[in-house]
Amino acid sequence: MSKTLVTTLITLAGVAFAMPAEAAEPPPPAAPVKEGSWGVASSPLMRPSQAVRYWTAGKQAKASGANLPRTLRKPTQAAARRSVPSAKRLTPGGDANGYARVHRPYTDSVASRITGRLFYVNASGEDDACSASVVRSAAKVLVVTAAHCVYGVPMGASTGRWHSHFAFVPAYDGRAKSMRQREPYGRWGARRAWKPDGYTGLSGGDWNSIYDIALIEVGKRNNRTLQDAVGAFTPMLNQGVRHTIATTGYPGVSGRRPYDGRDQLWCMGRSEPAGGIIDGTLYVPSGSAPLPEDGRMETYNCHLFRGHSGGPWLLKGTRDLVGVLSAGTEDGEDGGFSVANALNAESYGAIVQHADPDGVYDALSISADGPKSAVRPGDTATVTATVAVRGLMSAARVPVTFTLPEGTSLSSVDGASCRQTRGKATCTIPVVRPGHPVRVSAQVQVARDAAASPRITATVGSTPLDPSQTDNTSTFSLPTAAASGLL
Numbered sequence: 001m002s003k004t005l006v007t008t009l010i011t012l013a014g015v016a017f018a019m020p021a022e023a024a025e026p027p028p029p030a031a032p033v034k035e036g037s038w039g040v041a042s043s044p045l046m047r048p049s050q051a052v053r054y055w056t057a058g059k060q061a062k063a064s065g066a067n068l069p070r071t072l073r074k075p076t077q078a079a080a081r082r083s084v085p086s087a088k089r090l091t092p093g094g095d096a097n098g099y100a101r102v103h104r105p106y107t108d109s110v111a112s113r114i115t116g117r118l119f120y121v122n123a124s125g126e127d128d129a130c131s132a133s134v135v136r137s138a139a140k141v142l143v144v145t146a147a148h149c150v151y152g153v154p155m156g157a158s159t160g161r162w163h164s165h166f167a168f169v170p171a172y173d174g175r176a177k178s179m180r181q182r183e184p185y186g187r188w189g190a191r192r193a194w195k196p197d198g199y200t201g202l203s204g205g206d207w208n209s210i211y212d213i214a215l216i217e218v219g220k221r222n223n224r225t226l227q228d229a230v231g232a233f234t235p236m237l238n239q240g241v242r243h244t245i246a247t248t249g250y251p252g253v254s255g256r257r258p259y260d261g262r263d264q265l266w267c268m269g270r271s272e273p274a275g276g277i278i279d280g281t282l283y284v285p286s287g288s289a290p291l292p293e294d295g296r297m298e299t300y301n302c303h304l305f306r307g308h309s310g311g312p313w314l315l316k317g318t319r320d321l322v323g324v325l326s327a328g329t330e331d332g333e334d335g336g337f338s339v340a341n342a343l344n345a346e347s348y349g350a351i352v353q354h355a356d357p358d359g360v361y362d363a364l365s366i367s368a369d370g371p372k373s374a375v376r377p378g379d380t381a382t383v384t385a386t387v388a389v390r391g392l393m394s395a396a397r398v399p400v401t402f403t404l405p406e407g408t409s410l411s412s413v414d415g416a417s418c419r420q421t422r423g424k425a426t427c428t429i430p431v432v433r434p435g436h437p438v439r440v441s442a443q444v445q446v447a448r449d450a451a452a453s454p455r456i457t458a459t460v461g462s463t464p465l466d467p468s469q470t471d472n473t474s475t476f477s478l479p480t481a482a483a484s485g486l487l
Contacts, residue, residue: 040354041197043150043162048189048219055119055167055187057179063119063129065252065261065307066149084303084336090268095258097303097336102248102264106171107184110319112264113230115312116170117250118145118216123152123161123201129261131249131311132168132216135321136234136392137352138359139217140227143168143188144235144348145310146326146341147199147214160201166190166216170230172250174262185229188218194351210295210347212326214310215355233312233321234433237349237362237463238396240297240342243271243322247302247340249311259305268316269299271323274339295344297323303336304328313340320394320431345463353465360391362465364398364432368458368476370444376481377448380411383476385458387429388437398429399461402442407450408478415440446480453477 083096093100106112118132130149135142153160168188176182199211218226246268252261259265274296297313304325313323323340341347345362352361370383385402389395400416402425410420415438416427429438444456459473466472 039197040351041151041195041199042354043193045192046164046166046190048191051119051165051167051189052187054121054165057182059127060117060119060129060169060172061174061262063127063261065305066122066128066130066146066309084301088301090270090301091266094267097305098267098269098301099251099259099265099303099305100267101258102266104173105181105184106173106264110231111246111248111312111314113171113185114233114319115248115264116143116168117172117174117261118143118149118310119165119167119169120149120163121165122163123157124154128163129250129252129307130309131307131325133248133312133321134170134226134230134232135215136227136232137356138392139356140225140232141217141220142352142355143216143218143226144312144321144324145214145216146324147195147212148201148326149310150193150214150216151195151199152201162193166193166218168216168218168226170226172264174260186221188221188226191217191219192355193217194355196347196350210341210344213324213341213343213347213351215351217355233314233319234394235343235348235352235361235392236315236320236322236394236396236431237344237465238295238322238342239344240271240273240295240323240340241397242273243297243313244316245269245271245297245299245313245322245340246316247308247311247313247325247338249308249325251305252307259307261307265308267302269301269338271297271299271313271340274298295342295347296326296339297342298337298339300337302328302338304338308338320433322396345465349463349465356392360467361393362389362395362463363391363467364389364395364460364462365471366400366458366460366474367471368456368474370456370476370478372479374479374481375446377446377450380443380445381478383442383444383456383458383478385440385442385460385474386437387432387440387460389432389434391434393465394431394433396431398432398438400427400429400440401425401459401461402427403457403459404444405451405454405456407447408454408456409445409447411443411445413440413442444478446478450480452480454480 084098115133118130122128132145135144195214196211248266251259311325328338375381418427
């Protein structure tokens with residue numbers, strides 16, 4: 001059986017301090033603290049300065065990537081392959097696993113400085129590392145990663161515990177000769193972490209579930225937030241559909257080149273909905289299992305490696321964060337693939353409302369408008385629905401519905417793909433971003449026997465993250481010649 005890498009979201013609130021001498025071994029993590037009705041668990045409060053002192057350059061160099069869970073091979077796979085075949089490597093200059101090195105210095109690239117290496121002491125007391133990235137928030141101090149990067153089950157134990165001493169280093173360069181080059185934006189210690197309480201940390205099972213995502217809050221550095229220092233990715237609400245993605249991170253096991261965690265690597269891939277769990281324990285790629293719409297994506301263009309867990313999946317050419325690396329196959333294992341958890345309302349939405357209570361997410365609105373002059377029976381009029389989102393999150397595959405009364409029908413719709421039935425058109429807008437409203441135009445045909453001033457209703461779908469759903473529906477009364485006394 002091959003091994004699978006699991007990743008979770010973590011949010012960090014940025015704090016960096018001067019680097020003192022190496023600290024003593026940290027105490028074991030405390031028991032988890034549960035909170036709220038969303039099913040969210042939060043870690044005990046931590047002192048950022050302790051993590052900053054603990055993670056000296058020497059400890060960073062020796063940190064190993066998080067362990068990977070086990071996965072089943074596809075039953076239909078005729079012959080084992082131990083890399084990403086050359087025909088499936090989309091990354092320019094990509095190696096056998098699909099990875100290529102990011103050009104130094106990492107400070108030159110927006111994506112590179114927002115991404116970093118996350119160091120922590122795991123639940124068994126060992127020094128580990130994952131990848132993570134800064135995500136937009138009202139507090140400006142959150143880092144997202146995989147849940148298994150913040151919580152786990154110690155060897156010989158039956159229940160999980162929080163990891164501890166989290167330190168996030170954006171644009172980390174493990175081959176730099178000076179501390180300033182190695183940590184160009186400093187070392188940011190964590191104050192608290194959040195995960196869905198559905199994530200238990202048990203090997204198999206929910207290691208591969210939508211709950212493998214976490215947020216970490218970090219402290220500030222000289223009264224400056226982490227987001228102000230390096231920027232942030234925009235979280236995109238989505239259910240894990242097909243994308244072309246770019247992922248960046250720090251695959252690494254100490255002493256194992258080229259994946260020793262000292263270089264920032266990246267990979268480009270095409271994602272598709274991921275497969276499921278067999279018997280609640282093992283992940284199986286989509287080729288051998290049904291495809292539930294559970295918010296996970298997989299790609300066969302990138303062969304995941306330890307240490308890249310928690311790394312961001314971005315829509316190619318954008319700063320839109322659509323997923324966080326959660327699972328995949330280890331270097332040298334059969335059938336290279338990797339899996340990410342989408343940022344959906346059930347996982348990311350659950351934890352972000354606790355980690356960033358002042359943030360506004362998924363605040364979609366719609367307004368319908370049309371002609372001011374009367375439309376003659378038998379003619380066609382254009383009704384426009386403007387869909388906008390405010391706040392910190394963009395949205396993918398936004399559902400919009402037009403509902404029409406008797407005597408009217410839709411002849412065509414521009415700006416979205418639609419499925420029409422009698423009296424209704426169900427449409428999907430690919431992407432809506434804050435500050436960039438999208439207009440969908442519907443051609444409405446008015447029958448000769450239509451009622452006066454037929455009312456056209458436009459509705460945009462929303463989730464429980466939307467702080468106000470009163471603006472999710474808009475109605476426009478279409479003026480007709482009969483109603484205007486022109487007949």
